Amino acid sequence: MAATVLPARAAKGGRPRRSRRLGEHLAGWGFVSPAVLLIGLFGMLPVLWSFWLSFQETDLTSPGEFAGGAKYAELVRDPLMWEAARRSAVYTVLFVPLTMVLALPIAVMLNQRIRGVTLYRMAVFVPLVTSTVATGIIFNWLLNPQFGPVNAALAKAGLPQQGFFQSPGQALFALVAMTVWGWLGFAVIIYLAALQAVPADLMEAAALDGCGRLRAFRHVELPLLAPASGFLLVWLTINSLQLFDEVYVTTKGGPLRATTVVVYHLYNKAFVDFDGGYAAAVGCVLFLVILAVTLVQLALTRRASSYEVR
Template sequence: MSLAPDSRARRALGSDHVAGWMFVAPAVVLIGVFGLVPIAWSAIMSFQANDLVSAPTWVGLANYQALAKDPAFMASVRHTLVYAALFVPLSVAGSLLVAWALNRKLRGVRFYRLAVFVPVVTSTVATGIIFLWLLDPVFGLVNYALSLVGLPEQGFLQDPNQALLCIVAMTVWGWLGFDVIIYLAALQGIPQELMEAAQIDGAGKWSSFLHVVLPFLRPATLFLVVWSTISALQLFDEIYVTTRGGPLGATTVIVFYLYQQAFQLFNAGYGAAIAYVLFLAILLITIIQLKVGGQRVYGKS
């Protein structure tokens, strides 16, 4: 949401720009100290051998070179990409469906909207514990339900082949409500006249969704795709409270690997290098998404 160049120039020339900076100073200081400074600091640390205890030594690019050859890091990148490739489309498409269903004049629709949003405001720790028990191979309700209908019981979080999928399911459930709210707001911004005009032109439900509703939702979709991708690449809490990266490393995603390196094995310099690679990757992916998506959003309208 950048200001147009001319209005920015006017502001800067105006006598009140000092007052303006005074007003935002507390926020600027906070963001600076807790946002920008750590970013700069971790850049410095990523060129050091740093165990947080003894004096750090400069190692140049050694941390980054080691990263390129670290099979465990590559595995964590793979897990993160698989996770993001599943989480982003599932949560965006899923939330569109739910928002579409909730954007009607139903009896008790407020209750349904609330129900969809509750997981978002539930603490991750609580969500994690609920899923741990639901998906328990021995005592879990899900396996009980499977056995009732004669299906084989599953290992879920205990099975290296299924654990990441369970995390996808858990996080989609947990964050769907947020996406739904965004889509609901966008849906309610669609002018009723447009829908009526489409109906008069003979468009059915499906084709008016495709040609009227979807184009209108593009800005919201772009925002959600960018936002969900960033969240997916930074996945940590759900892993920390459930699988702790296991079983056998099957759910060790990038940020969890960073945490293990920096705070369990005391390779803080190496951890900072991981953080920086991730930071640059997110920056790059976001720029590409905004470029591609932005053309679609603004080019046609």
């Protein structure tokens, strides 16, 4: 341990107040400066820098030229941008409610004391530690139109073969299915933690008052889960607006751009078309949208979660 060799400098008792205060300021700044410098350099500065980049004509390797609001004007007129925004919206509107609606009853079931519940929990949580690339490879196989087991099962059942990731009409839905599988465990963990924080005596009181299990859930537990739901709503929405990795490892934005969501469009602009200014402009708009979504949802859930245990 490094600290044991450090001399204990502060004199016992009789140190003048002012130098003590100064020492505190210096200690404070000394302690926070490594983290604050790193976070400032890689978390704060890049935001301003991206904002500045969005007014530039730049390929990100050579110095750019000032372009005014041209990139934003281009973005607003770009049909690809609007398509991408629509796809991100469709994805979010499907993924977020689906994950939450599935997670809540699963969390309630996994909160019961039944035999083997530990194994059930592990089964639900294990996709969470499966990396996105591994998930993508596995689903590329499962949903493979020629050799995949899902189509083989459909064939056995006498149903028509599907294209999944290779069908422009289905690829986005296949992505929803894959990501719900991957994220379900996270939502279940959040709900489970909230359920286990419900005081046992509240439920006992409800039972004593002749309240059935279902009614107790509806009127006691469900309101207490509002903060967890609010958190999940914000967290899952933010993540689905930033969808990229899952697309890259499965469809690469295709087929026929059917899965080119906002961040994939940004990636294409920055690293395929080398239009850094445009990509930065997309990033800035995304930031504003995420900020707005977060603030609106926080305001809404704050009102919803005003129910308190007294």
